[in-house]
Amino acid sequence: MTEIKFYENAADELLKFAVIISKAQNKYVFCKHRNRDTWEIPGGHREAGESIMDTAKRELYEETGALEYTIKPVCVYSVTAPDNMNNGKESFGMLFFADIKHFEAELSSEIEKIVLTDELPKKLTYPDIQPCLIEEAKKRGYL
Secondary structure (H helix, E strand, O other), rough: OEEEEOOOOOOOOHHEEEEEEEEOOOEEEEEEOOOOOOOOOEEEEOOOOOOOHHHHHHHHHHHEEEEEEEEEEEEEEEEEOOOOOOOOOOOEEEHHHHEEEEEOOOOOOOOEEEEOOOOOOOEEEEEEOOHHHHHHHHOOOOO
């Protein structure tokens, strides 16, 4: 069973992921990886020496082509799942919110396409996690 928890903060070295709930034209932004048939919130792994904010900005650009946007941290989250890459241990990330004003004309990464939508897509890459992150952002007044 997947367990998601939310925190106000955590030690910086624990933050391994950045997930960016994004809106453009007041619609959610979801992306589709070339090798999957599911949709996901932009985000990804933190690289060595990178601040978590820099991770968020890099992933937002790589996965959506966002060029002009505002971005804010929402909170720290953690996921504990038997099948996660952390051997079932709690893994931590930072949840962000971005309001995207302008996109690059073409995507140039592993992402095949993005979609702007009023509702969550039916086929999510992480269906046990993504709706919880969105709900928390709503509770905190970001959506």
